[in-house]
Amino acid sequence: MPRGYRRLSEADQDEIWARLRAGHAVKPTARALGLPTGTVRAYLVRCGGIRPAPRRRSPGRLSFAEREEISRGLAAGSSLRAIAAGLGRAPSTMSREVAAHGGPTGYRAAPAEDSAWARARRPQPCKLATHPQLRAIVGEKLTHRWSPQQIAGWLKTTYPQVPEMQVSHETIYRTLFIQSRGALRRELTTYLRTRRVIRRPAGTRLPDGRGGRPGILHISERPAEADDRAVPGHWEGDLVFGKRMSPVATLVERSTRFVMLVALPEGYKADLVAQALAAKITTLPAALTRTLTWDQGHEMAEHKRFTHQTGVQVYFCDPKSPWQRGSNENTNGLLRQYLPRTLDFRTLTQDNLDAIADELNGRPRQTLGFKTPSQAPAEVLR
Incomplete structure (x- = not known):
């Protein structure tokens, strides 16, 4: 046994899971328990970040x-x-x-x-391990960067009368993360949006009021029709960055979740951003250009110039409140499958970005009843 090794007791395991649920990271959790960080991390990877169900003795068995x-x-x-x-x-x-x-x-x-x-350790094989055809379909859809929830919803609508060809998104996640199930290869986790190999508890950061900018239209002044997503033409925007702070602008329509990407090869100064966004958004029909919601980054300092060129009014979120642009934040996460932080975005042309947007707009979305964003604008305009 390695020097300094300490086997995790049930009390250690209970404390690890309690701290993770409370939002603690692995390193401070290990430090609080007096354990090597690698020991705690290896335990979590072995479990897939999912706490194993406690073993219980059957009442009919000898004690x-x-x-x-x-x-x-x-x-x-x-x-x-x-x-x-x-x-x-x-x-x-x-x-x-x-x-x-x-x-x-x-x-x-x-x-x-x-x-x-x-x-007594006789775990039942999971559904994906016993149904090769279903496993093959799930693996193929994962390689096309479909999320487990999209796959589960698509299977339910495609095979409504065949229970053997349906599987929940939770089963897909557990089979990916818990490799002892032996159905889906761990390499398929690279096609997930987060590329994680274990489940991690979600955490939130509350705004502290810093970073406000005067002289702008607040999101509370945005038309009510933008909030309920019933009327198309209300967009959310942001910048995503790659290697060496190379930027790409992202635009997401709130009603249809339609995505547009805008190349910024010369940088993200306010005048360059305003000019590039105006050139892109004026290619749309007037019915799809009403408002734009942005965060309080300095790249939109020329928002008045943008509004003058396009007629699209810009509204700004509260500081440190990304959930007020929820559709855009979600889409930016999806885009990391195509635009990783290790890639220099200046090497991509506008044609490259349009191809990425087309692929993302061709993926079914649960919020659209598993229709694609490419289908939604045409239906809205009709």
């Missing part, structure tokens, strides 16, 4: 206390039938138990308990 009584009875020379009567068990149960663990002369309670507890 450790009963096995000790059997061992004492055999040592005292009692018959199996007499031991069974004292425990309220069937004589055949005593016979099988003793025969399986050394016989009348070699039976010992502790080894018998350990052996029985080890043999």
Whole structure:
């Protein structure tokens, strides 16, 4: 056993899961328990970030206390039938138990308990492990960067009368994260939006009021029709950055979740951003250009110029409140599958970005009833 190694006790495991639910990271959790960070991380990876269900003994099985009584009875020379009567068990149960663990002369309670507890590990195979056709479809859709929730929804609508061809998104996630299930390769996690190999608890950061800018239209002044998403033409925007702070502007329509990407090869100064966004958004029909919601970044300092060129009024979120542009934030997360932070976005042309947007707009979305964003604008305009 490695020097300094400490086996995780049940108390350690309970504390690890409690701290993770409270929002603590792995390193401070390990430090608080006096454990190596690698020990805690390896345990979480082995579990897939999902706490295993506690093992429970079936009421019909022999307990450790009963096995000790059997061992004492055999040592005292009692018959199996007499031991069974004292425990309220069937004589055949005593016979099988003793025969399986050394016989009348070699039976010992502790080894018998350990052996029985080890043999009781018979996990049921998951659905993806027993249905090759379903597993193949799920794996293929993952390679096309469909989320497990999109896959589950698509399967339900495609095979409504075939339960064997349906699987929940939770089963897909668990099969990816818990490799002991042996159905989906861990490499498929690279196609997930986050590329994580374990589940992590979600955390939130509350705004502290810093970073406000005067002289702008606040999101609370935005038309009510933009809030309920009933009328198209209300957009959310932001910048995503790659290697060496290379930027790309993202635009998402709130009603249809339609995505447009705008190249910024010269940088993200306010005048360049306003000019590039105006050139892109004026290619749309007037019915799809009403408002734009942005955060309070300095790249939109020329918002009045943008509004003058396009007629699209810009509204600004509260500081540190990304959820006020929820559709855009979600889309930016999806785009990281195509635009990782390690890529220099200046190497991409507008044609490259349009191709990425087309692929993303061709993926079904749960919020659209598993229609694609490419289908939604045409239906809205009709």
